[in-house]
Amino acid sequence: MALVFERVVTEGLGDLSYLIGDDSAGTAAVIDPQADVDVYLQLARRHKVAITHILQTHVHEDFLSGANELAARVGNATLCSSAEDAAPYGYAHEALRDGDCLAFGSTVLTARHTPGHTPEHMAFLVAEEGREQAPYAVFTGGSLLINAAGRTDLLGPDRAQALTAAQYRTLHDFYLKLDDGVIIHPTHAHGSPCGAAIGDRLSSTIGYERRFNPHLQCRSEEQFRRFALDGLPPKPSYYPRLKETNTVGPAVRHGLPVAPPLPAEEFARRMEEGGAVVVDTRHMLAFGGGHVKGALNIGMAAQLPIWAGWMLDPAQPLLLVVESDGALDEVLRLFLRTGFTRFAGYLVGGMTAWDNAGHDVVATAQVTAAQVHDRPGDFTLVDVRAPHEWASGHLPGARHVYLPELPARAGELPRGKPVVVYCDSGYRASIGTSVLQRAGVAEVANMPGSMQAWKRAGYPLEGQPAG
Numbered sequence: 351m352a353l354v355f356e357r358v359v360t361e362g363l364g365d366l367s368y369l370i371g372d373d374s375a376g377t378a379a380v381i382d383p384q385a386d387v388d389v390y391l392q393l394a395r396r397h398k399v400a401i402t403h404i405l406q407t408h409v410h411e412d413f414l415s416g417a418n419e420l421a422a423r424v425g426n427a428t429l430c431s432s433a434e435d436a437a438p439y440g441y442a443h444e445a446l447r448d449g450d451c452l453a454f455g456s457t458v459l460t461a462r463h464t465p466g467h468t469p470e471h472m473a474f475l476v477a478e479e480g481r482e483q484a485p486y487a488v489f490t491g492g493s494l495l496i497n498a499a500g501r502t503d504l505l506g507p508d509r510a511q512a513l514t515a516a517q518y519r520t521l522h523d524f525y526l527k528l529d530d531g532v533i534i535h536p537t538h539a540h541g542s543p544c545g546a547a548i549g550d551r552l553s554s555t556i557g558y559e560r561r562f563n564p565h566l567q568c569r570s571e572e573q574f575r576r577f578a579l580d581g582l583p584p585k586p587s588y589y590p591r592l593k594e595t596n597t598v599g600p601a602v603r604h605g606l607p608v609a610p611p612l613p614a615e616e617f618a619r620r621m622e623e624g625g626a627v628v629v630d631t632r633h634m635l636a637f638g639g640g641h642v643k644g645a646l647n648i649g650m651a652a653q654l655p656i657w658a659g660w661m662l663d664p665a666q667p668l669l670l671v672v673e674s675d676g677a678l679d680e681v682l683r684l685f686l687r688t689g690f691t692r693f694a695g696y697l698v699g700g701m702t703a704w705d706n707a708g709h710d711v712v713a714t715a716q717v718t719a720a721q722v723h724d725r726p727g728d729f730t731l732v733d734v735r736a737p738h739e740w741a742s743g744h745l746p747g748a749r750h751v752y753l754p755e756l757p758a759r760a761g762e763l764p765r766g767k768p769v770v771v772y773c774d775s776g777y778r779a780s781i782g783t784s785v786l787q788r789a790g791v792a793e794v795a796n797m798p799g800s801m802q803a804w805k806r807a808g809y810p811l812e813g814q815p816a817g
Contacts, residue, residue: 353457354397357535357552360384362652363413363687364541366552368489370476371399372455379403379454381474381489382537383416385600386683387423390416403452404429405459407491407537408468409437411504411589412544413655414689415596417441422602434463436470441599446472451482458482459489464524466517467492467500467544473524487533488556493517494525495536497549499565501582504544504589510579518574521566530557543589543656546582583736587754588659592689600689606682609670609693614707617697620669626694627662630671631681632701634780638796640701640711642671647714647784649777650677655687657781660754667694674700714783715795717770719803729770730763732756734782735801743814745772745804753778753785760789768793772800 356369369390371378378399380390394401401424404417418441421429430452433445448463460475460482473494476487492500499521502513533555540550547564560566568574612620620626621642630637630645631654637647648657650673662668668685670693672678678696685691697704705711722729722745731748733740740750751759753773763769769791771782776798783796797803804811 354378354399356393356397358384358389358393359539359552360413360687362541362684363655364539364543364548365413366535366537366539368535369393369397369401370454370457370459371397372457373397373399375455376400377402377454379405379452379459380420381405382407382410382491383420385414385416385419385686385689386606387416387420390420391423400424401427402454403427405446405452405472405474406431407473407489408432408471409593409596411593411596412538412542412586413687414592414600418599418602419604422604432461432463432470432472434470434472435465437597439597439599453479455479460485462524464491464493464520466502466513466520468505469513469516471520485528485532487535488525488528489535489537490525491537492544493520494534494559494563495538495545495548496534496540496551496554496559497563498545498547499563499578500538500545502578503582504585504593511575514575514578515571517578518568518571525556526560526566528556530555530560532556534559543583543586581738583738584752584754586656586659588688591664592659595689601691603691606679607686607691607693609678609682610695611675611698612669612695613698614703614709617669617695617704618707618709620694626667626669628669628671629658629662630784631677632671632673634776634796634798635716636673636701637780637784638714638716640705640713641784642697642701642704643710643712644788645671645784646788647780649780650681650684651777652684653777654681654684657753657778658685658690659688661757661781661785662690664690664692667692669694670696671704672696672700712787714780714787715768717768717795717797719797719799719807719809722770722797723804723807723809728767729795730767732763732769732771732782733773734771734778735773739774741813741815743811745801746810746812748772753782756782756785757789760786760791763791768795770795770797772797772804774801776800
């Protein structure tokens with residue numbers, strides 16, 4: 351009989367959640383669950399443990415919390431949330447205070463208030479029964495991350511200074527006093543906008559971070575403040591919405607959202623009624639070959655939740671085009687992760703059914719890196735990557751419009767030459783081309799492969815930092 355430990359990686363969002371327990375006692379806790387909770391139920395059954403507690407390190411802004419959903423699906427688990435400097439919650443929970451202990455057989459978790467990323471933030475020390483003063487691991491949530499620390503600006507500039515000071519104290523007065531061998535299990539991982547330059551390892555140790563984490567090299571609070579607030583990625587526009595939803599408590603759905611199946615004629619009728627947005631979740635090349643006029647292309651991939659969050663209004667119903675009818679559940683699961691639950695329906699039979707019904711199809715041109723390189727001056731190049739990506743080097747002559755800003759800035763682009771949109775791989779560029787087509791830009795093309803293809807071909811860049 352042994353410790354039960356499982357890490358669940360939610361790729362695209364850059365988040366980690368955990369199942370930890372003791373199979374001799376048959377009990378376990380889930381920490382920071384995502385909205386699609388079936389994975390935790392399956393893991394618990396595989397290990398023959400009951401999920402008795404659901405723990406949240408903080409109120410999340412980057413994903414829809416699955417805590418309420420999991421509590422409802424389990425039926426008798428206790429949902430625990432921090433009571434330290436916390437805003438009022440709108441859901442049933444047990445309040446956790448600094449120092450509270452929870453035992454799962456011989457495994458003991460101790461809650462520790464670690465403010466900074468958020469005011470109410472809790473970490474959970476992991477120790478063996480009887481050795482609580484010698485923890486061997488810590489669930490750090492959004493406070494101490496791999497090669498980083500959780501950003502402190504998410505509640506706005508009025509609170510950023512106080513939270514940054516709190517984060518400094520948390521790192522120096524709590525984490526750096528732990529033994530070097532203590533294992534770090536964060537919630538936010540590489541790819542999460544909740545931190546800058548998060549490392550790509552999934553776990554670390556206090557000793558390793560003590561030596562190499564740049565946030566832990568700051569020797570004064572002022573130095574830390576300057577470092578922590580400089581060079582942060584843009585704050586996603588959907589963060590305040592998810593913070594409010596997760597504070598109140600997401601509605602319990604007992605499964606995935608519903609998207610009614612719509613034959614082609616009914617799908618067309620729903621489009622004509624207005625009020626819904628058509629989202630084509632197929633691969634960019636399939637979308638480019640032919641799609642429903644006015645569709646936005648957000649491909650079925652791990653990063654869909656983030657870009658749906660940036661580009662869509664969750665109050666507006668979605669009409670979905672999927673690669674195949676069998677892909678629908680996975681598409682709904684991805685949308686759910688950032689709180690999208692309103693679906694007017696999906697196109698039964700996909701684009702084949704649409705074609706067979708005789709409806710109009712629009713194509714999107716695809717321009718290769720070689721064509722752009724060999725025909726300088728023939729295109730208006732638009733780079734839709736994030737500001738820090740643009741600053742690391744870009745195609746010669748390109749202009750920068752960050753993708754979330756493109757709908758509002760489409761009118762700024764010069765006419766007279768085809769517009770070619772690029773990013774790192776072509777995924778975001780295809781979103782961008784569909785935005786421009788919806789805005790009425792007549793000549794627009796996607797660049798598949800984008801910067802990856804450009805660099806692999808050895809073509810020159812401009813704007814690269816010196817050295």
